[in-house]
Amino acid sequence: MILTKNKNIVPNKNITYFLNPDYIYVPARNIYVKDGEYVYKNQIIADKTSSSVSGKVLGIKKCNIMGKLKNTLVIQNDYREYFKDNNMKMKFTLPNILKILEKDKVLFDKFKSSKTFDNIVVFAINDNPYVYNEVFLLKENINDILWFYDKLFNLYTCSNNLLVLKNTDAFVIDECLSTLGSYPEIKLSLVNDEYLLENNEVLGKYLKLKGNILFLSVTEIVKIYNLFKGKVSTTKLITISGDAIKENKVLKVKLNTSLKDVIDKYIDINETCDYIINGLMNGFKIDNINNFIITEEVKSINIMKKRNNKESKCIRCGKCISICPYGVNPVSLKDKEKCVDCGLCTYICPCYINLRERLK
Numbered sequence: 001m002i003l004t005k006n007k008n009i010v011p012n013k014n015i016t017y018f019l020n021p022d023y024i025y026v027p028a029r030n031i032y033v034k035d036g037e038y039v040y041k042n043q044i045i046a047d048k049t050s051s052s053v054s055g056k057v058l059g060i061k062k063c064n065i066m067g068k069l070k071n072t073l074v075i076q077n078d079y080r081e082y083f084k085d086n087n088m089k090m091k092f093t094l095p096n097i098l099k100i101l102e103k104d105k106v107l108f109d110k111f112k113s114s115k116t117f118d119n120i121v122v123f124a125i126n127d128n129p130y131v132y133n134e135v136f137l138l139k140e141n142i143n144d145i146l147w148f149y150d151k152l153f154n155l156y157t158c159s160n161n162l163l164v165l166k167n168t169d170a171f172v173i174d175e176c177l178s179t180l181g182s183y184p185e186i187k188l189s190l191v192n193d194e195y196l197l198e199n200n201e202v203l204g205k206y207l208k209l210k211g212n213i214l215f216l217s218v219t220e221i222v223k224i225y226n227l228f229k230g231k232v233s234t235t236k237l238i239t240i241s242g243d244a245i246k247e248n249k250v251l252k253v254k255l256n257t258s259l260k261d262v263i264d265k266y267i268d269i270n271e272t273c274d275y276i277i278n279g280l281m282n283g284f285k286i287d288n289i290n291n292f293i294i295t296e297e298v299k300s301i302n303i304m305k306k307r308n309n310k311e312s313k314c315i316r317c318g319k320c321i322s323i324c325p326y327g328v329n330p331v332s333l334k335d336k337e338k339c340v341d342c343g344l345c346t347y348i349c350p351c352y353i354n355l356r357e358r359l360k
């Protein structure tokens with residue numbers, strides 16, 4: 001399925017860096033530090049979460065975490081980036097891969113699923129329109145990623161290794177090709193800009209691969225690389241894009257930064273708008289940005305002109321049923337347990353019925 005896109009919404013080719021917020025807001029249930037205490041960058045301060053800056057603990061504040069009001073621990077940044085080395089550097093072996101991924105169920109299950117792989121696919125794809133994190137992350141870390149990819153397929157003696165990019169991401173393709181020259185066993189595979197290729201099953205069918213496949217997004221391979229290097233990531237990439245802003249950007253920010261701080265500093269908003277978190281197809285709206293925190297789960301913020309698309313009564317056109325790739329009937333809710341929340345039914349509905357919400 002090819003989505004209709006506004007060709008004017010394109011990102012600035014350079015990443016914008018915002019790595020010195022005055023405060024960060026760490027989601028916190030069990031807290032391991034006291035008010036006024038000094039914390040180091042990377043220090044675990046609450047649950048499994050570490051601080052992305054060094055500085056002083058100010059106390060608790062309620063903030064919007066992925067659409068829900070929750071407690072956060074406020075850390076005042078001292079801009080010194082003091083950290084303690086956690087000495088986690090590990091030898092790269094099959095048992096150690098599982099050991100290092102114990103706390104990440106998704107990745108653990110991927111590696112646990114087989115002792116050998118016929119194909120290892122690393123993909124730099126974001127399905128949602130106007131989101132570019134994966135391809136920018138690849139661009140920024142191409143040498144480390146390919147070096148680690150090479151180690152990985154050698155460990156699994158895998159002979160079919162594909163780095164997958166959309167053929168519309170021309171600005172990265174040249175860079176990839178020149179670096180890939182040093183890794184002849186990794187092939188570049190360019191795919192069309194179609195929706196749902198971020199889904200492993202759909203991508204596997206599109207690439208017509210035979211045998212078992214280990215799929216890793218660029219974010220995932222960078223995460224594993226960092227774990228083996230003993231690094232804890234304190235930053236993340238987010239895309240801020242849409243038709244209500246002057247310039248679309250991919251930004252590198254400290255984890256748990258306030259969205260308002262980022263927007264006040266870098267984004268010019270032209271008019272009344274809607275804020276949509278994590279994609280126009282299957283994200284969610286927030287009413288205001290004042291207390292919204294950029295946690296690890298946040299990939300993108302689309303800032304779109306307000307539209308007067310009023311929902312009307314179903315005209316029984318059947319478009320939502322025929323477009324569903326999983327055979328769900330979004331009107332009668334038949335087979336709704338198969339729904340993967342891709343949002344295609346809502347996208348296609350001429351009556352602007354929010355079928356995704358109904359399915360939930």
Ligand code: SF4
Pocket residue numbers: 323324325326327328329330338339340341342343344345346355356359
């Ligand atoms: S959101 Fe669910 S029902 Fe709608 S098209 Fe996607 S999978 Fe089908």
Ligand code: SF4
Pocket residue numbers: 313314315316317318319320321331348349350351352353355
């Ligand atoms: S696409 Fe919308 S109008 Fe058409 S059948 Fe589905 S819900 Fe009804």
